[in-house]
Amino acid sequence: MSWPQYDDLPPVDGMPKGCAWGVFDKDGEKDRWPIGAIRIPLIGRKGLVHRSTCFLDQPHEQLGFLGYDDEIEFNTQNSSHWDSLCHYLHQGTGQGYNGAEPTVHDLSQRRNTNATASLPTLEHWHTRGGLVGRGVLIDYKAYADANGINYSPFSNHKITISDIEAVAVAQNVSFQAGDVFIVHTRYTEALGCLSPNEQAKAMSSGCCVGIEGNEEAAKWFWNQGFSAVAGDQVAFEVFPFEKDVLHQYFLALFGLHIGELWDLRTLSETCARLSRYTFFFTSVPLHVPGSVASPPNALAIF
Numbered sequence: 001m002s003w004p005q006y007d008d009l010p011p012v013d014g015m016p017k018g019c020a021w022g023v024f025d026k027d028g029e030k031d032r033w034p035i036g037a038i039r040i041p042l043i044g045r046k047g048l049v050h051r052s053t054c055f056l057d058q059p060h061e062q063l064g065f066l067g068y069d070d071e072i073e074f075n076t077q078n079s080s081h082w083d084s085l086c087h088y089l090h091q092g093t094g095q096g097y098n099g100a101e102p103t104v105h106d107l108s109q110r111r112n113t114n115a116t117a118s119l120p121t122l123e124h125w126h127t128r129g130g131l132v133g134r135g136v137l138i139d140y141k142a143y144a145d146a147n148g149i150n151y152s153p154f155s156n157h158k159i160t161i162s163d164i165e166a167v168a169v170a171q172n173v174s175f176q177a178g179d180v181f182i183v184h185t186r187y188t189e190a191l192g193c194l195s196p197n198e199q200a201k202a203m204s205s206g207c208c209v210g211i212e213g214n215e216e217a218a219k220w221f222w223n224q225g226f227s228a229v230a231g232d233q234v235a236f237e238v239f240p241f242e243k244d245v246l247h248q249y250f251l252a253l254f255g256l257h258i259g260e261l262w263d264l265r266t267l268s269e270t271c272a273r274l275s276r277y278t279f280f281f282t283s284v285p286l287h288v289p290g291s292v293a294s295p296p297n298a299l300a301i302f
Contacts, residue, residue, distance in 0.1 A: 003225045005223050006018060006223050010023070015093065016090075018215065049072070052068055053068065053071075078261075081261065082122060082296050083251060083259070083260065084120060084121045084291060085097040085100070085120035085252070086100065086120060087258075087292050088247040088252060089248075091245075091248060097254075098120065100119050107290040108290060119290070120255065121289070121292065122293070123285075123287055123289050123291055126287050130282060131228060131282065131283040131284070132280075133180055133227055133281055134179050134280065137184060137267055137268065138168060138184070139268050139277065140164075140183055141268070142272060143163075143166070151209060153185055153190045153191070154202045154205055155207050155208075155209060156210075158209075158212045158238045159183070159209065161212065164211075172277075179227065180227055180283075181229045182229070182259070182264065183211065183229075183230075183231040184264040185209045185231065185232055185233055186232070186265075189265050190202075206240055208239040209233055210236055210237040210238035211231075212242065215249075217237075221246075222256075228258075228259065229259065231259065232261065234260060234261060236258050236259075236260055259296055259298075262298070270300075270302065280302075281299070281300055282299045282301070283296045284297050285297065
């Protein structure tokens with residue numbers, strides 16, 4: 001298929017340069033490849049609540065045999081997840097991908113699929129069977145260790161495009177259109193070693209390692225033709241956000257999903273052991289109409 005370069009994207013009225021609305025769309029649908037890790041969540045997000053019940057303890061419906069059910073309730077941003085294209089809007093216009101203007105009411109129509117049919121939420125992945133493609137791990141942490149680059153995952157350490165390209169060369173990796181780009185920084189591993197109070201302190205610093213957030217970085221990611229990007233950090237990009245926020249480019253303008261807080265330790269170890277950093281990748285999010293984010297249910301197969 002034809003993949004226009006960033007500088008060749010056609011202008012969209014009222015939107016900044018780099019807006020890809022309509023480039024891969026037919027009749028309003030995107031025609032393209034298509035939980036309690038944080039124990040004290042910040043900014044008022046709900047932590048994991050897990051309840052188990054025994055059949056014998058249900059007075060209203062005695063089933064007469066021994067067994068268990070359970071219920072899980074959580075904020076989807078609090079552990080490994082995909083961001084839908086409604087998660088972060090273009091801040092200047094309040095619009096999401098393809099001009100979507102979601103409201104809380106629209107997104108909450110869980111049993112009314114018609115209400116969310118026109119919104120770029122995650123349940124639409126199921127019409128194509130989920131995401132299947134080639135995954136590519138950029139193990140920045142391993143590269144940093146090998147090259148004497150020291151950083152704290154809880155700092156605003158910036159991973160530049162030059163860094164990414166250097167890691168790719170060191171790993172003998174060449175990117176291809178359609179790849180799922182995944183970066184390992186060891187953020188979730190460091191977070192998992194902390195107590196709940198230590199986690200809260202580390203996260204409340206407001207800093208996190210990540211990809212540099214500027215137009216040149218956005219341009220580079222677009223020109224690679226990635227189908228999705230993901231990492232083990234809170235925001236994928238460096239935090240606090242820089243002036244040109246990658247969330248705004250990727251989700252609202254490009255229609256490029258972002259995965260965050262993924263546990264990549266085993267993947268990193270496997271890639272190093274095999275000296276292979278590409279793999280067959282699958283991901284199927286929860287099938288919930290109006291889902292703004294979802295656990296990725298991702299697999300890497302070698």
